Amino acid sequence: MKSSEESGDGGTVQVFVEEKGFARILxxxxxxxxxxxSFGMITAxxxxxxxxxxxxNAKLLILKGEGKAFCAGGDVAEVAHSVxxxxxxxxxIFFWNEFRLNYLIATYSKPQVSLLNGIVMGGGAGVSIHGRxxxxxxKTVFAMPETALGFFPDIGSSYFLSRLPGFFGEYVGLTGARLNGAEMLACGLATHFVxxxxxxxxxxSLTKLGSSDPFAxxxxxxxxxxxxxxxxxxxxNRLDVIDKCFSKKSVEEIISALELEAVNNxxxxxxxxxxxxxASPLSLKISLRSIREGRLQSVGFCLVKDYRVxxxxxxxxxxxDFFEGCRALLVDKDKNPKWEPSRLELINDEMVDRHFSRVDEEGWEDLKLPVRQGFGIKLGSKL
Incomplete structure:
Protein backbone atom coordinates (compact mmCIF):
# COMPACT_ATOMS: atom_id res chain seq x y z
CA MET A 1 0.00 0.00 0.00
CA LYS A 2 1.28 3.46 -0.89
CA SER A 3 0.32 6.87 0.39
CA SER A 4 1.88 10.30 0.33
CA GLU A 5 2.21 13.59 2.13
CA GLU A 6 1.88 16.76 0.04
CA SER A 7 3.41 20.02 1.17
CA GLY A 8 5.00 22.97 -0.59
CA ASP A 9 6.71 23.20 -3.97
CA GLY A 10 3.40 23.77 -5.73
CA GLY A 11 1.79 20.69 -4.23
CA THR A 12 4.66 18.35 -5.04
CA VAL A 13 4.60 15.16 -3.02
CA GLN A 14 7.61 15.64 -0.75
CA VAL A 15 7.37 12.52 1.40
CA PHE A 16 6.20 9.23 -0.06
CA VAL A 17 5.08 6.48 2.30
CA GLU A 18 5.05 2.81 1.36
CA GLU A 19 3.73 0.00 3.52
CA LYS A 20 5.35 -3.32 2.65
CA GLY A 21 4.71 -6.19 5.01
CA PHE A 22 5.67 -5.03 8.48
CA ALA A 23 7.99 -2.30 7.18
CA ARG A 24 7.11 1.35 6.69
CA ILE A 25 9.20 3.05 4.03
CA LEU A 26 9.55 6.84 4.07
CA SER A 38 11.40 21.74 4.05
CA PHE A 39 9.11 22.62 6.95
CA GLY A 40 6.41 20.48 5.35
CA MET A 41 8.71 17.46 5.12
CA ILE A 42 9.68 17.79 8.77
CA THR A 43 6.03 18.02 9.79
CA ALA A 44 5.15 14.97 7.68
CA ASN A 57 1.74 -3.70 12.48
CA ALA A 58 4.70 -1.40 11.87
CA LYS A 59 7.79 -3.31 13.00
CA LEU A 60 10.53 -1.18 11.48
CA LEU A 61 11.14 2.01 9.51
CA ILE A 62 13.16 2.40 6.34
CA LEU A 63 14.20 5.93 5.37
CA LYS A 64 15.69 6.78 1.98
CA GLY A 65 15.91 9.57 -0.57
CA GLU A 66 14.77 9.90 -4.15
CA GLY A 67 17.48 10.64 -6.73
CA LYS A 68 21.20 11.11 -6.14
CA ALA A 69 20.90 12.38 -2.58
CA PHE A 70 19.67 10.94 0.67
CA CYS A 71 19.23 14.43 2.11
CA ALA A 72 21.51 17.45 1.66
CA GLY A 73 20.33 19.07 4.89
CA GLY A 74 17.64 21.39 6.16
CA ASP A 75 16.39 23.98 3.68
CA VAL A 76 18.32 26.81 5.32
CA ALA A 77 17.71 29.14 2.39
CA GLU A 78 14.00 28.79 3.13
CA VAL A 79 14.68 29.53 6.79
CA ALA A 80 16.77 32.64 6.05
CA HIS A 81 14.15 33.93 3.59
CA SER A 82 11.31 33.44 6.08
CA VAL A 83 13.23 35.42 8.71
CA ILE A 93 9.64 27.32 14.53
CA PHE A 94 11.49 25.41 11.81
CA PHE A 95 14.30 24.39 14.20
CA TRP A 96 11.85 23.66 17.03
CA ASN A 97 10.15 21.01 14.90
CA GLU A 98 13.34 19.71 13.30
CA PHE A 99 15.06 19.15 16.66
CA ARG A 100 11.97 17.44 18.10
CA LEU A 101 12.07 15.13 15.08
CA ASN A 102 15.76 14.42 15.74
CA TYR A 103 14.97 13.55 19.36
CA LEU A 104 12.10 11.28 18.36
CA ILE A 105 14.43 9.35 16.06
CA ALA A 106 17.21 9.21 18.68
CA THR A 107 14.84 7.72 21.25
CA TYR A 108 12.69 5.61 18.92
CA SER A 109 11.54 2.27 20.27
CA LYS A 110 11.56 0.54 16.88
CA PRO A 111 14.51 0.03 14.52
CA GLN A 112 15.09 2.64 11.84
CA VAL A 113 17.20 1.69 8.84
CA SER A 114 18.48 4.68 6.86
CA LEU A 115 19.76 3.93 3.36
CA LEU A 116 22.40 6.60 2.84
CA ASN A 117 22.86 6.17 -0.89
CA GLY A 118 24.13 9.60 -1.93
CA ILE A 119 24.62 12.97 -0.27
CA VAL A 120 24.10 13.10 3.51
CA MET A 121 24.66 16.53 5.01
CA GLY A 122 23.43 18.62 7.93
CA GLY A 123 19.77 17.93 8.54
CA GLY A 124 20.10 14.73 6.54
CA ALA A 125 22.42 13.47 9.27
CA GLY A 126 19.85 14.55 11.84
CA VAL A 127 17.17 12.21 10.47
CA SER A 128 19.56 9.28 10.03
CA ILE A 129 22.64 9.22 12.28
CA HIS A 130 20.49 9.34 15.42
CA GLY A 131 18.70 6.18 14.22
CA ARG A 132 19.80 2.64 15.03
CA LYS A 139 27.90 6.62 -3.49
CA THR A 140 27.64 8.07 0.01
CA VAL A 141 29.06 11.54 0.67
CA PHE A 142 28.76 12.78 4.26
CA ALA A 143 29.57 16.26 5.58
CA MET A 144 28.60 18.83 8.18
CA PRO A 145 29.33 22.01 6.16
CA GLU A 146 27.62 24.53 8.44
CA THR A 147 30.63 26.68 9.37
CA ALA A 148 31.04 27.60 5.69
CA LEU A 149 27.47 28.93 5.82
CA GLY A 150 27.95 31.01 8.93
CA PHE A 151 26.04 28.48 11.02
CA PHE A 152 27.20 25.59 13.24
CA PRO A 153 26.78 21.79 13.24
CA ASP A 154 23.32 21.55 14.80
CA ILE A 155 20.68 18.74 14.81
CA GLY A 156 22.29 17.31 17.96
CA SER A 157 25.46 16.56 16.03
CA SER A 158 27.63 17.61 18.96
CA TYR A 159 26.39 14.40 20.58
CA PHE A 160 27.61 12.03 17.85
CA LEU A 161 30.56 14.09 16.56
CA SER A 162 32.08 14.24 20.04
CA ARG A 163 31.87 10.46 20.28
CA LEU A 164 33.83 9.73 17.11
CA PRO A 165 37.39 8.36 17.57
CA GLY A 166 39.75 10.84 19.22
CA PHE A 167 39.17 14.38 17.99
CA PHE A 168 37.93 13.33 14.57
CA GLY A 169 34.56 14.94 15.34
CA GLU A 170 36.19 18.35 15.77
CA TYR A 171 37.94 17.86 12.43
CA VAL A 172 34.71 16.92 10.63
CA GLY A 173 32.56 19.56 12.34
CA LEU A 174 34.91 22.52 11.95
CA THR A 175 36.27 21.91 8.45
CA GLY A 176 33.17 20.43 6.81
CA ALA A 177 35.39 17.62 5.48
CA ARG A 178 33.62 15.13 3.24
CA LEU A 179 33.62 11.44 4.14
CA ASN A 180 32.84 8.54 1.85
CA GLY A 181 30.93 5.40 2.79
CA ALA A 182 34.01 3.46 3.87
CA GLU A 183 35.08 6.32 6.14
CA MET A 184 31.61 6.58 7.66
CA LEU A 185 31.76 2.87 8.48
CA ALA A 186 35.27 3.08 9.89
CA CYS A 187 34.52 5.97 12.26
CA GLY A 188 31.12 4.69 13.35
CA LEU A 189 28.81 7.14 11.60
CA ALA A 190 27.54 4.21 9.53
CA THR A 191 26.73 0.80 10.98
CA HIS A 192 26.98 -1.09 7.67
CA PHE A 193 28.31 -0.78 4.13
CA VAL A 194 26.16 -2.28 1.36
CA SER A 205 14.59 -8.74 2.82
CA LEU A 206 13.75 -6.17 5.48
CA THR A 207 10.13 -5.92 4.37
CA LYS A 208 9.76 -9.68 4.90
CA LEU A 209 11.05 -9.48 8.46
CA GLY A 210 8.11 -9.44 10.85
CA SER A 211 10.12 -8.37 13.86
CA SER A 212 11.28 -5.26 15.71
CA ASP A 213 14.15 -7.17 17.28
CA PRO A 214 17.25 -5.08 16.46
CA PHE A 215 19.41 -8.22 16.43
CA ALA A 216 17.17 -9.76 13.77
CA ASN A 237 44.76 7.05 8.44
CA ARG A 238 46.19 10.20 10.03
CA LEU A 239 44.09 10.15 13.18
CA ASP A 240 47.13 10.57 15.43
CA VAL A 241 48.03 13.86 13.73
CA ILE A 242 44.40 14.98 13.63
CA ASP A 243 44.19 14.33 17.37
CA LYS A 244 47.36 16.36 17.94
CA CYS A 245 45.96 19.34 16.02
CA PHE A 246 42.26 19.28 16.88
CA SER A 247 42.74 18.61 20.59
CA LYS A 248 44.08 22.16 20.97
CA LYS A 249 42.11 24.47 23.23
CA SER A 250 41.20 27.17 20.70
CA VAL A 251 40.49 27.52 16.99
CA GLU A 252 43.58 29.72 16.66
CA GLU A 253 45.79 27.00 18.16
CA ILE A 254 44.20 24.37 15.92
CA ILE A 255 45.00 26.42 12.81
CA SER A 256 48.58 27.03 13.97
CA ALA A 257 49.10 23.30 14.55
CA LEU A 258 47.68 22.48 11.12
CA GLU A 259 49.92 25.05 9.44
CA LEU A 260 52.94 23.33 10.96
CA GLU A 261 51.75 20.04 9.47
CA ALA A 262 51.14 21.68 6.10
CA VAL A 263 54.80 22.78 6.00
CA ASN A 264 55.65 19.09 5.67
CA ASN A 265 53.54 18.87 2.51
CA ALA A 279 34.61 29.65 7.30
CA SER A 280 32.86 32.15 9.55
CA PRO A 281 35.21 32.89 12.48
CA LEU A 282 32.32 33.17 14.94
CA SER A 283 30.81 29.92 13.66
CA LEU A 284 34.11 28.13 14.23
CA LYS A 285 34.31 29.28 17.85
CA ILE A 286 30.68 28.36 18.54
CA SER A 287 31.13 24.97 16.86
CA LEU A 288 34.27 24.05 18.79
CA ARG A 289 32.64 24.86 22.11
CA SER A 290 29.47 22.96 21.18
CA ILE A 291 31.32 19.77 20.20
CA ARG A 292 33.55 19.91 23.28
CA GLU A 293 30.52 20.29 25.56
CA GLY A 294 28.71 17.49 23.72
CA ARG A 295 31.10 14.90 25.14
CA LEU A 296 29.44 15.29 28.53
CA GLN A 297 25.85 15.90 27.39
CA SER A 298 22.94 13.66 26.48
CA VAL A 299 21.41 13.91 23.02
CA GLY A 300 18.50 15.81 24.58
CA PHE A 301 20.80 18.39 26.16
CA CYS A 302 22.64 18.78 22.85
CA LEU A 303 19.38 19.53 21.04
CA VAL A 304 18.22 22.04 23.66
CA LYS A 305 21.63 23.70 23.37
CA ASP A 306 21.36 23.75 19.58
CA TYR A 307 17.98 25.45 19.77
CA ARG A 308 19.38 28.20 21.98
CA VAL A 309 22.32 28.82 19.67
CA ASP A 321 26.99 35.58 9.23
CA PHE A 322 24.27 32.95 8.70
CA PHE A 323 22.32 35.24 6.39
CA GLU A 324 25.49 36.37 4.61
CA GLY A 325 26.55 32.74 4.15
CA CYS A 326 23.17 31.82 2.65
CA ARG A 327 23.43 34.81 0.31
CA ALA A 328 26.96 34.03 -0.86
CA LEU A 329 26.67 30.26 -1.21
CA LEU A 330 22.99 29.54 -1.89
CA VAL A 331 21.35 32.65 -3.37
CA ASP A 332 23.82 34.85 -5.27
CA LYS A 333 26.37 32.00 -5.31
CA ASP A 334 29.35 34.33 -5.58
CA LYS A 335 31.08 32.18 -2.91
CA ASN A 336 32.54 35.30 -1.34
CA PRO A 337 30.89 35.85 2.03
CA LYS A 338 31.85 38.93 4.03
CA TRP A 339 32.05 37.65 7.61
CA GLU A 340 31.56 40.00 10.53
CA PRO A 341 33.54 39.81 12.76
CA SER A 342 36.05 39.08 10.02
CA ARG A 343 38.83 37.60 12.13
CA LEU A 344 39.09 35.17 15.03
CA GLU A 345 40.94 37.66 17.23
CA LEU A 346 37.97 40.06 17.05
CA ILE A 347 35.72 37.56 18.81
CA ASN A 348 35.70 37.61 22.61
CA ASP A 349 34.40 35.00 25.03
CA GLU A 350 31.30 37.04 25.83
CA MET A 351 30.15 36.91 22.20
CA VAL A 352 30.43 33.12 22.20
CA ASP A 353 28.93 32.69 25.67
CA ARG A 354 25.84 34.67 24.71
CA HIS A 355 24.89 32.09 22.10
CA PHE A 356 24.66 29.35 24.71
CA SER A 357 22.43 31.32 27.11
CA ARG A 358 18.66 31.58 27.26
CA VAL A 359 17.19 34.13 24.87
CA ASP A 360 16.17 37.25 26.74
CA GLU A 361 12.87 37.96 25.03
CA GLU A 362 9.34 37.81 26.36
CA GLY A 363 7.54 34.66 25.28
CA TRP A 364 10.71 32.76 24.37
CA GLU A 365 11.18 29.33 25.94
CA ASP A 366 13.69 26.52 25.77
CA LEU A 367 13.07 23.66 23.39
CA LYS A 368 10.56 21.31 24.96
CA LEU A 369 11.26 17.68 24.14
CA PRO A 370 8.59 14.98 24.42
CA VAL A 371 8.78 12.63 27.39
CA ARG A 372 10.25 9.35 26.16
CA GLN A 373 10.41 6.11 28.10
CA GLY A 374 13.94 5.56 29.38
CA PHE A 375 15.05 9.10 28.49
CA GLY A 376 14.84 12.28 30.43
CA ILE A 377 16.17 15.81 30.52
CA LYS A 378 15.75 18.40 33.21
CA LEU A 379 15.27 21.56 31.23
CA GLY A 380 15.75 23.68 34.32
CA SER A 381 19.31 22.40 34.68
CA LYS A 382 22.17 24.65 33.72
CA LEU A 383 23.49 24.05 30.20
Missing amino acids: ILNRPRQLNAL LLKHITAYEEDP DECHWTNGA FRVATE PSERLAALEE VCAVIDNHSEQVPLKETSAL AEWALAAVQSLKK SCHILRKEASK
Missing part, protein backbone atom coordinates in the same frame (compact mmCIF):
# COMPACT_ATOMS: atom_id res chain seq x y z
CA ILE A 27 10.96 8.35 0.88
CA LEU A 28 12.25 11.94 0.81
CA ASN A 29 11.13 13.36 -2.51
CA ARG A 30 12.66 16.71 -3.42
CA PRO A 31 15.36 15.39 -5.79
CA ARG A 32 15.92 18.74 -7.53
CA GLN A 33 16.74 20.24 -4.12
CA LEU A 34 18.78 17.15 -3.15
CA ASN A 35 15.93 16.28 -0.76
CA ALA A 36 16.66 19.27 1.47
CA LEU A 37 14.19 19.21 4.36
CA LEU A 45 8.02 12.91 9.10
CA LEU A 46 7.01 13.83 12.64
CA LYS A 47 3.44 12.75 11.98
CA HIS A 48 4.28 9.44 10.34
CA ILE A 49 7.10 8.38 12.64
CA THR A 50 5.01 9.17 15.71
CA ALA A 51 2.05 7.18 14.36
CA TYR A 52 4.18 4.16 13.42
CA GLU A 53 5.59 3.87 16.92
CA GLU A 54 2.05 3.18 18.17
CA ASP A 55 1.11 0.90 15.25
CA PRO A 56 1.63 -2.79 16.17
CA ASP A 84 14.04 38.24 6.29
CA GLU A 85 10.43 38.41 5.08
CA CYS A 86 8.75 38.15 8.46
CA HIS A 87 10.33 37.61 11.87
CA TRP A 88 13.16 35.60 13.40
CA THR A 89 10.63 33.36 15.17
CA ASN A 90 9.64 31.90 11.78
CA GLY A 91 13.07 30.31 11.63
CA ALA A 92 12.83 29.27 15.27
CA PHE A 133 21.02 1.47 11.59
CA ARG A 134 22.83 3.61 9.00
CA VAL A 135 23.71 1.89 5.73
CA ALA A 136 26.36 3.59 3.59
CA THR A 137 27.25 2.74 -0.01
CA GLU A 138 30.02 3.59 -2.49
CA PRO A 195 26.97 -1.78 -2.35
CA SER A 196 24.22 0.28 -3.98
CA GLU A 197 23.38 -2.54 -6.38
CA ARG A 198 22.32 -4.65 -3.37
CA LEU A 199 20.05 -2.07 -1.74
CA ALA A 200 16.91 -3.28 -3.47
CA ALA A 201 17.55 -6.83 -2.28
CA LEU A 202 18.26 -5.56 1.23
CA GLU A 203 15.05 -3.56 1.28
CA GLU A 204 13.09 -6.59 0.08
CA VAL A 217 17.28 -6.55 11.72
CA CYS A 218 21.06 -6.39 12.09
CA ALA A 219 21.39 -10.00 10.92
CA VAL A 220 19.45 -9.22 7.74
CA ILE A 221 21.63 -6.20 6.96
CA ASP A 222 24.76 -8.23 7.77
CA ASN A 223 23.79 -10.72 5.06
CA HIS A 224 23.95 -7.97 2.43
CA SER A 225 26.87 -5.96 3.77
CA GLU A 226 30.62 -6.11 3.28
CA GLN A 227 33.78 -4.65 4.77
CA VAL A 228 35.56 -2.05 2.66
CA PRO A 229 39.11 -0.74 3.03
CA LEU A 230 39.96 2.90 3.53
CA LYS A 231 41.76 4.72 0.74
CA GLU A 232 45.39 5.46 1.51
CA THR A 233 44.61 9.19 1.40
CA SER A 234 41.82 8.94 4.01
CA ALA A 235 42.14 11.35 6.92
CA LEU A 236 41.31 8.46 9.23
CA ALA A 266 50.57 17.31 4.31
CA GLU A 267 47.87 17.99 1.72
CA TRP A 268 45.02 17.09 4.09
CA ALA A 269 46.34 19.64 6.62
CA LEU A 270 46.60 22.34 3.95
CA ALA A 271 43.03 21.59 2.84
CA ALA A 272 41.86 21.78 6.46
CA VAL A 273 43.57 25.16 6.96
CA GLN A 274 42.00 26.52 3.78
CA SER A 275 38.54 25.36 4.89
CA LEU A 276 38.93 26.90 8.33
CA LYS A 277 40.11 30.22 6.93
CA LYS A 278 37.14 30.40 4.56
CA SER A 310 20.08 28.76 16.59
CA CYS A 311 17.71 31.33 18.07
CA HIS A 312 20.56 33.70 18.91
CA ILE A 313 21.88 33.35 15.36
CA LEU A 314 18.44 34.03 13.87
CA ARG A 315 18.17 37.19 16.00
CA LYS A 316 21.42 38.50 14.45
CA GLU A 317 22.61 39.58 17.88
CA ALA A 318 26.37 39.29 17.48
CA SER A 319 26.59 38.64 13.77
CA LYS A 320 24.64 38.29 10.54
